[in-house]
Amino acid sequence: MGYGQPVGQNIFRVFLLRPLGIPSPFCTSLPRHQNPQHQLRAWPRMGKTAYRRLKGSQSFRQRLLLATLSSTPILIEDIRADETWPGLRNHEISLLRLFETVCDDCHVEINETGTKLKYKPGTIIGGRQHRAHDCGVSRSIGYFLEPLVVLCLFAKQPLTIRLKGITNDSKDPSVDTFKSTALPILKRFGVPSEGLEFKVESRGLPPNGGGEVILSLPVVHSLTAVNWIDEGFVKKIRGTTFSARVSVQFENSMIKAARGIINPLVSDVHIFSDHRSGSQAGNSPGYGISLVAETTSGCFISADTASSHARDEDTSSLADDAKRDLMPPEDIGVGITNALLGEIAQCGVVDSTHQGLLFLLCALCPQDVSKVRVGKLSQHGVETLRNIRDFLDLKFIIKPDPNTQSVFLKCIGYGMKNLSRKRFSDPEDQALFHYRQY
Secondary structure, three states: OOOOOEOOOOOOOOOOOOOOOOOOHHHOOOOHHHOOOOOOOOOOOOOOOOOEEEEOOOOHHHHHHHHHHOOOOEEEEOOOOOOOOOOOOHHHHHHHHHHHHHEEOOEEEEOOOOOOEEEEOOEEOEEEEEEEEEOOOOOOHHHHHHHHHHHHOOOOEEEEEEEEEOOOOOOOOOHHHHHHHHHHHHHHOOOOOOOOEEEEEEOOEOOOEOEEEEEEEOOOOOOOOOEEOOOOOEEEEEEEEEEEOOOOHHHHHHHHHHHHHHOOOOOOEEEEEEEEOHHHHOOOOEEEEEEEEEEOOOOEEEEEEEEEOOOHHHOOOOOHHHHOOOOOHHHHHHHHHHHHHHHHHOOOOOOHHHHHHHHHHHHOOOOOEEEEEEOOOOHHHHHHHHHHHHHHOOOOEEEEEOOOOEEEEEEEOOOOOOOOOOOOOOHHHHHHHHHHHO
């Protein structure tokens, strides 16, 4: 990637500055300097770009996302300047490349040490033709999905993209949780089901990845404000266990341990297994589980984890024998079930992992009131509220509920509209529309 150079094509439009009804000086027989109708007008000098100055590496994804949606150039300084390994990490550079893939005319500059970043947003184009991105192995695909889906809802064209990398780990939301929880949240805000698809082609676990997913996302003119405060009662629990390059018996052990806790509480429980081998198993062995509770009011509460060999940077101080140890499947089944019950007990319409996505969608709604209810505010949720305030100048009204320890949040949307989306499938109709406009 050519950092320091403009990305994409720079398109310049030249307009003839003359009053209506006066012939063009190029159509007269007089020399231009003798033509009384010809007046030279100085083209206004372009001013310097005003960058919003930020510091630190925190909330890097949301800063890029909100800067692009609000067309705000940003300058981030002191990115891990005091750490042993300063500057941007591999996954953050990969995220910049992903934004370049789905945007046109964005400009990125990084200094030699990686501690200073200039980012000037471009036009969100989306697109279906040969879109692919390698997310790397320092963070999983789930790290990239949240900003990608929010960004490309307001693209010029619907998006279809193939993402490669790690599908499941213990740090980021898994691709299974994204499919079962994040997509229903999008539908709640008016994103149409037609064209909204997500498919796991192959699994990929740390440290070497090798997974692939395909995301198809429609575009919207605007989102729909919500009044979402009823969390309902749990009516069923669904789950998915997966294993790659290990025995399928690991999945059976996780299912048995999880059912031992869930079955006395909920009668409608189905946990499916997804065993992969060969090319669909990725490059590293491992296993894990994702559980989702669906409530009577249409809420989806999730929890997931995975057990695999750690990445090199996570185990630099451990012995090689310790690196090969995996968590027993029974402990994973019990642990993730207790985590799911803890999320349900918080009485929110989403789990703590998806609070940031919920707040972003509320903020981008039309200028109407949205009201939601969540459990205890997570650190990610608090950072999201701060970034929304800084970039969109939008504040939420927060009111705790002393009876359930949950929190009500209310805001008036920013009024984000997608004015660049294509409205005509027929090129002739589109050309006729532009002809009538001008």
